[in-house]
Amino acid sequence: MNDVARAAGVSSATVSYVLSGKRPVAEGTRRTVESAVAELGFSLNPVARSLRTGRSVMVALIVPDIANPFYALLARSLQDELRGRGYHVVVCNTEARRDEEQALLREAMHQRFAGVVMTPFRLSTTAFDALRGAGIPVVVSADIAFGAVDHVAPDAEDAVRQALRHVADSGRRRLGVVAGPRDATGGDPRLERIRTHAAAVGLQVEEEAVVHGEHTRAAGAEGFRRLMLSRHRPEAVLCVNDVTAVGAMEMADQLGLDIPGDVALVGHDDVDFATLVRPRLTTIRYPAREVGRVAARLLLEQIDGRTQPHTARVSAEFVPRASA
Amino acid sequence: MNDVARAAGVSSATVSYVLSGKRPVAEGTRRTVESAVAELGFSLNPVARSLRTGRSVMVALIVPDIANPFYALLARSLQDELRGRGYHVVVCNTEARRDEEQALLREAMHQRFAGVVMTPFRLSTTAFDALRGAGIPVVVSADIAFGAVDHVAPDAEDAVRQALRHVADSGRRRLGVVAGPRDATGGDPRLERIRTHAAAVGLQVEEEAVVHGEHTRAAGAEGFRRLMLSRHRPEAVLCVNDVTAVGAMEMADQLGLDIPGDVALVGHDDVDFATLVRPRLTTIRYPAREVGRVAARLLLEQIDGRTQPHTARVSAEFVPRASA
Numbered sequence: 001m002n003d004v005a006r007a008a009g010v011s012s013a014t015v016s017y018v019l020s021g022k023r024p025v026a027e028g029t030r031r032t033v034e035s036a037v038a039e040l041g042f043s044l045n046p047v048a049r050s051l052r053t054g055r056s057v058m059v060a061l062i063v064p065d066i067a068n069p070f071y072a073l074l075a076r077s078l079q080d081e082l083r084g085r086g087y088h089v090v091v092c093n094t095e096a097r098r099d100e101e102q103a104l105l106r107e108a109m110h111q112r113f114a115g116v117v118m119t120p121f122r123l124s125t126t127a128f129d130a131l132r133g134a135g136i137p138v139v140v141s142a143d144i145a146f147g148a149v150d151h152v153a154p155d156a157e158d159a160v161r162q163a164l165r166h167v168a169d170s171g172r173r174r175l176g177v178v179a180g181p182r183d184a185t186g187g188d189p190r191l192e193r194i195r196t197h198a199a200a201v202g203l204q205v206e207e208e209a210v211v212h213g214e215h216t217r218a219a220g221a222e223g224f225r226r227l228m229l230s231r232h233r234p235e236a237v238l239c240v241n242d243v244t245a246v247g248a249m250e251m252a253d254q255l256g257l258d259i260p261g262d263v264a265l266v267g268h269d270d271v272d273f274a275t276l277v278r279p280r281l282t283t284i285r286y287p288a289r290e291v292g293r294v295a296a297r298l299l300l301e302q303i304d305g306r307t308q309p310h311t312a313r314v315s316a317e318f319v320p321r322a323s324a
Numbered sequence: 325m326n327d328v329a330r331a332a333g334v335s336s337a338t339v340s341y342v343l344s345g346k347r348p349v350a351e352g353t354r355r356t357v358e359s360a361v362a363e364l365g366f367s368l369n370p371v372a373r374s375l376r377t378g379r380s381v382m383v384a385l386i387v388p389d390i391a392n393p394f395y396a397l398l399a400r401s402l403q404d405e406l407r408g409r410g411y412h413v414v415v416c417n418t419e420a421r422r423d424e425e426q427a428l429l430r431e432a433m434h435q436r437f438a439g440v441v442m443t444p445f446r447l448s449t450t451a452f453d454a455l456r457g458a459g460i461p462v463v464v465s466a467d468i469a470f471g472a473v474d475h476v477a478p479d480a481e482d483a484v485r486q487a488l489r490h491v492a493d494s495g496r497r498r499l500g501v502v503a504g505p506r507d508a509t510g511g512d513p514r515l516e517r518i519r520t521h522a523a524a525v526g527l528q529v530e531e532e533a534v535v536h537g538e539h540t541r542a543a544g545a546e547g548f549r550r551l552m553l554s555r556h557r558p559e560a561v562l563c564v565n566d567v568t569a570v571g572a573m574e575m576a577d578q579l580g581l582d583i584p585g586d587v588a589l590v591g592h593d594d595v596d597f598a599t600l601v602r603p604r605l606t607t608i609r610y611p612a613r614e615v616g617r618v619a620a621r622l623l624l625e626q627i628d629g630r631t632q633p634h635t636a637r638v639s640a641e642f643v644p645r646a647s648a
Contacts, residue, residue, distance in 0.1 A: 057435070058382065058414065065400065066415075067596075072396040075415055076389065088414045088435075090382065091390075091399055111381070111412075246600055272391075276570055278602035 008032045059087050059299065060108045062118040064096040064215065068243055069271040070288050071119070074141070077292025078117060085300060087114055096181070096214060098122035109134055115299045120146055121184050137302030139295045144186035148309045150298040152291055156190075156316035159284045161197045163266055163318045166282075167236045168201040170324070172264055176209040176234030178223040178244050188212075190240050190268065209234050213244070220247025228255055228263070236264035236324060242271045245281055249323075264324035279322030286316045332357045383411050383623065384432045386442040388420040388539065392567055393595040394612050395443070398465070401616025402441060409624060411438055420505070420538060422446035433458050439623045444470055445508050461626030463619045468510035472633045474622040476615055480514075480640035483608045485521045487590055487642045490606075491560045492525040494648070496588055500533040500558030502547040502568050512536075514564050514592065533558050537568070544571025552579055552587070560588035560648060566595045566607055573601055573647075588648035603646035610640045 005012045014025060015033055025033070061078055063071040079089040090113070094100040101123050108116050109130060115137040120127065128138050128149045138149040145151045167175065175198055179191040191210065198205050211226050213219030220239060224247065227234055239245035245267030252259050259265050259279055267274060270285035294312045301310070329336045338349060339357055349357070385402055387395040403413045414437070418424040425447045432440050433454060439461040444451065452462050452473045462473040469475045491499065499522055503515040515534065522529050535550050537543030544563060548571065551558055563569035569591030576583050583589050583603055591598060594609035618636045625634070 058412075060412075066390070066403070067393070067397045067400045069391070069393060069396070072393070073391045076391045076417060079390070079415060079417055088382075088384075088416070088431075090412045091403060091415045092412070093400060093403055107412075249600075273597040273600050276573075276597050276601045 056112050056114050057087050058090050058111065058113045059115045059117065060090045060092055060104070060113050062092045062094060062101070062104050062108070062116060062120075064119065064121060065093050066091050068215070068241075069273065070241070070243075070269045070286075073271070073288035074292045074295075077289040078296055081293055081296030082299075094121070096121035096184075102127065105131060109136060112136070115139070115303060117141065117295045117299060121181070123185055125185060137299050139298045139302075141291055141295055143189035145311070146185070150302065150309055151311040152294050152298065153311060153313055154286050154316045155313040156193060156284065156286070157197075159316040159318045160193045161200070163238070163282075163284055163324075164194070164197050164203055165201045166318065166320055167264055167266065167324055168203050170236075170260075170264060172235035173202070173204060174209065174232060174234045174236075175203045175205050176227040176230075176237040177205060177211070178220055178227070178237060178239040178248060179210055179212050180240045181214055182212045188240070194238055203236075206232065208232075215241050215243060217243050217247035217250075220244025221251040222247075224248035224251045225255070228252075228257060234263065236266070238266045238268075240268055242267040242269045242274050242281060242283055245283070245323075246273065246277060249277055249281075259323050266324045270319055274319075275321070277323075282321045282324040283319050284316050285319045287314065290314050380436050380438050381411050382414050382435065382437045383439045383441065384414045384416055384428070384437050386416045386418060386425070386428050386432070386440060386444075388443065388445060389417050390415050392539070392565075393597065394565070394567075394593045394610075397595070397612035398616045398619075401613040402620055405617055405620030406624075418445070420445035420508075426451065429455060433460060436460070439463070439627060441465065441619045441623060445505070447509055449509060461623050463622045463626075465615055465619055467513035469635070470509070474626065474633055475635040476618050476622065477635060477637055478610050478640050479637040480517060480608065480610070481521075483640040483642045484517045485524070487562070487606075487608055487648075488518070488521050488527055489525045490642065490644055491562075491588055491590065491648055492527050494560075494584075494588060496559035497526070497528060498533065498556055498558045498560070499527045499529050500551040500554075500561040501529060501535070502544055502551070502561060502563040502572060503534055503536050504564045505538055506536045512564070518562055527560075530556065532556075539565050539567060541567050541571035541574075544568025545575040546571075548572035548575045549579070552576075552581060558587065560590070562590045562592075564592055566591040566593045566598050566605060569605055569607070569647075570597065570601060573605075583647050590648045594643055598643075599645070601647075606645045606648040607643050608640050609643045611638065614638050 005015045061075055066072055075091055092104045101120055117139045119141050125146045128147050131138050140146045140149055141152040177191055177194055180188045195205055208230055211223035213223045239248055245265060248265055257263055267281045267283035270283045274281040274283050291314050294314055329339045385399055390396055399415055416428045425444055441463045443465050449470045452471055455462050464470045464473055465476040501515055501518055504512045519529055532554055535547035537547045563572055572589055581587055591605045591607035594607045598605040598607050615638055618638055
């Protein structure tokens with residue numbers, strides 16, 4: 001800035017006023033400063049600019065695990081959408097742990113990030129109040145709402161109904177569910193949707209046919225094993241996501257069970273590898289790219305001044321393949 | 325800062341000196357300021373601190389595509405390693421495009437990132453000189469070096485030799501390669517390694533049996549198709565990574581070719597889905613988690629003051645499964 005001031009023969013403060021537009025500067029002076037800036041290839045130190053405007057160009061994406069392909073694609077999509085506006089995506093993993101979720105929110109506030117896009121698992125629904133109070137835009141991508149913040153939610157009723165009808169039509173009656181963790185905030189909305197629609201198509205979901213665990217491959221394998229070794233073995237199993245479904249597939253292999261011959265299997269998400277496994281995974285598609293696009297749009301609207309919280313729905317879709 | 329100064333009855337400058345340790349302050353004054361700081365729960369605005377120290381806590385990970393599971397796991401690993409030191413990982417995708425690679429490096433410099441970890445594809449080998457000049461630590465993860473910067477490189481000679489011997493031992497002679505792009509900086513070291521070791525075990529790699537393309541599923545499918553429709557169809561195909569190998573598998577399905585009956589297939593990386601596809605993918609394992617760990621270590625060494633560039637090697641390993 002001093003170089004520019006010297007070249008233009010004005011004070012640093014004048015240069016600052018021209019660049020920030022905060023105070024009026026005489027037309028001639030402004031032109032002189034602008035040519036000096038152009039000549040010197042001067043660009044404002046972004047850290048200095050952040051300090052002046054109080055705005056960072058960093059947007060935190062806080063998810064359980066970026067190595068889960070659903071979140072990797074969400075990250076990709078978010079970055080593609082925000083890049084044109086000059087924002088960067090900072091990726092943070094929580095492993096769905098409440099202490100990490102809280103620590104990362106504190107960090108996001110401390111760093112004064114430009115915004116937060118998050119899939120929380122165990123946070124309280126008031127956890128975003130402090131960020132909101134600090135004026136940091138928040139978008140939650142989850143099945144349930146977390147207080148008065150922007151929310152990208154699945155519109156999945158039709159897709160789940162279709163999936164269950166498809167299972168019932170293949171003559172299965174006893175349905176098992178590899179569900180999410182018991183202590184997730186708001187319970188397990190995916191499980192609740194399944195319960196709601198199962199009865200309507202004549203499927204039974206016994207209490208003992210629901211197993212809970214994390215959204216991981218290992219938990220999927222273990223949950224599926226318990227279901228397969230239970231007294232009334234389910235004839236079809238729905239998994240909370242595709243990662244757990246793939247764990248279930250590997251366990252079926254180990255147990256010598258044929259999918260879909262011995263047991264039908266349905267996933268959730270439709271990640272890349274759903275078409276790579278054999279049999280190809282029947283699943284309820286929740287499009288990560290579209291979720292990223294919508295989250296970016298909601299975030300930018302807030303950055304541009306919208307303050308009223310908004311909920312956007314992204315449609316899920318039943319995708320029948322070979323596993324059910 | 326003004327509140328602290330008022331509470332301690334000293335000037336803002338004195339508070340600043342105590343906090344930054346930049347100038348000596350009388351013992352008594354220092355204590356008074358420190359108790360005022362403790363009492364007011366004052367924490368330095370990180371943006372202000374960045375400005376003062378000239379250091380950001382953001383580390384850029386610049387890769388072709390975070391949705392490629394190799395890079396997703398690398399990102400996860402890098403974040404796990406850097407989190408304890410207070411650094412955040414900013415994920416940037418280039419699609420292996422030179423203009424994006426250059427733009428993101430400029431941006432990293434402009435933002436004064438704490439460091440850059442990058443897998444470049446089409447940059448010139450002098451592209452990092454400016455970042456180095458600006459004192460921003462760089463770690464390149466690639467098969468070739470990019471000038472005098474830290475470098476995580478595969479130690480893959482043994483693994484490739486073993487893979488080729490394995491293929492030769494199964495009685496195949498004609499080898500095809502689905503290679504990387506023709507115009508990547510430094511050519512295609514993976515292809516060169518294959519050529520070097522193929523002759524030693526009696527495998528032939530004809531010029532027409534090498535196809536070039538991006539490291540994507542679509543390019544893998546297209547490259548494999550061309551090989552399978554060529555006059556002297558290869559009996560075994562090596563792919564530049566697992567993503568292209570999976571594209572090849574899907575094309576084999578479409579063409580009605582059996583793997584490994586009609587053609588053996590070997591990948592590279594050993595990403596998550598290599599054990600999910602059927603047949604399970606035989607591959608040359610390059611451990612993404614370990615690459616992330618080593619890159620983090622090199623980066624932190626630079627942040628802590630090391631200035632001499634260093635190269636670290638990570639061992640690749642041949643993993644025979646069902647596809648070859």
